[in-house]
Amino acid sequence: MRKFEFVEDFKVRWYNMWESHQEYVLRDVIWNPEYPKLMKDEFIKRRDKDWELFIQHFLPKRHSKHAACYDIRAGETKTIFPSLYKVQDLDDSDELYYRIWSDDGNVTNLVFLEPPTMVRTGIKVKMNEDEVLEIYNRSSFPTKKGLMLANNVGIIDYDYYDTLETEGEILLPMWNFSNEDILIQMGDRIAQAKFCKYLTTDDDTADGERIGGFGSTGV
Numbered sequence: 080m081r082k083f084e085f086v087e088d089f090k091v092r093w094y095n096m097w098e099s100h101q102e103y104v105l106r107d108v109i110w111n112p113e114y115p116k117l118m119k120d121e122f123i124k125r126r127d128k129d130w131e132l133f134i135q136h137f138l139p140k141r142h143s144k145h146a147a148c149y150d151i152r153a154g155e156t157k158t159i160f161p162s163l164y165k166v167q168d169l170d171d172s173d174e175l176y177y178r179i180w181s182d183d184g185n186v187t188n189l190v191f192l193e194p195p196t197m198v199r200t201g202i203k204v205k206m207n208e209d210e211v212l213e214i215y216n217r218s219s220f221p222t223k224k225g226l227m228l229a230n231n232v233g234i235i236d237y238d239y240y241d242t243l244e245t246e247g248e249i250l251l252p253m254w255n256f257s258n259e260d261i262l263i264q265m266g267d268r269i270a271q272a273k274f275c276k277y278l279t280t281d282d283d284t285a286d287g288e289r290i291g292g293f294g295s296t297g298v
Contacts, residue, residue, distance in 0.1 A: 089201035148271035154201025195229035195252035203247035225257030
C-alpha cells in the first residue's frame with residue numbers, strides 16, 4: 080500500500096484558519112444567541128462544503144503524466160523570516176555564523192544563520208517496508224523566493240508513519256535566503272516528494288524500533 084493521508088488535527092487547523100477569515104459572519108451567526116438556528120446550520124454547511132472543495136486539491140498529486148514527484152502543500156499559514164543577518168565589524172562570538180575575511184586577514188563582517196522555520200504539511204504517508212519518501216525543494220523556490228529546505232533532501236522512513244510524537248506528519252525545515260519575509264499560505268505548493276526503493280547490505284542486522292518522531296533515530 081502506498082498513499083498520503085491527513086493527520087488528525089489538520090481539519091481543526093483548517094477550520095480555525097477558515098473561521099478566522101469569517102469573523103464578521105461568526106460575530107453575527109455563532110455568537111448571537113438570538114440568531115435563527117437555520118442560519119447557523121447554513122453557515123456550518125458552507126464551511127463543510129469549502130472543506131470538501133479544499134481537500135480535493137490538497138493531498139499530494141503529480142501534475143503531468145511523466146512527473147517523478149508529488150507536490151507537497153503547506154498545512155498551515157506561516158511567515159519564513161530571513162535566515163542570514165550581516166553584522167559589520169564585530170569581534171569573535173560564540174554565536175553560529177560564517178566569517179567573511181578581507182584581503183588583509185581581518186573579519187569585515189559576520190553572517191548569522193538563524194535556525195530553520197518548521198512548516199507543517201498536515202499529511203502523513205503510508206508505504207511499503209522497503210520504500211522511502213524523499214522530499215526535495217520545488218525547483219522555483221530558490222530562484223524566485225530564496226527559500227530552500229534546510230536539510231536539502233528530506234527522508235521519510237516507512238516506520239515514521241503514525242509515530243506518537245508527530246502522528247507521522249511530514250515537517251519541512253525551511254531557510255529564507257532572501258532579504259524579505261516570505262509568507263507561505265496554507266495550500267501553497269512548497270516541496271515535491273518521490274517514492275524510492277532502497278537496498279540493504281547482505282549482513283544487515285538492524286532490528287530497532289522507532290520510538291520518536293522528527294529527527295529521533297540515532298539519538
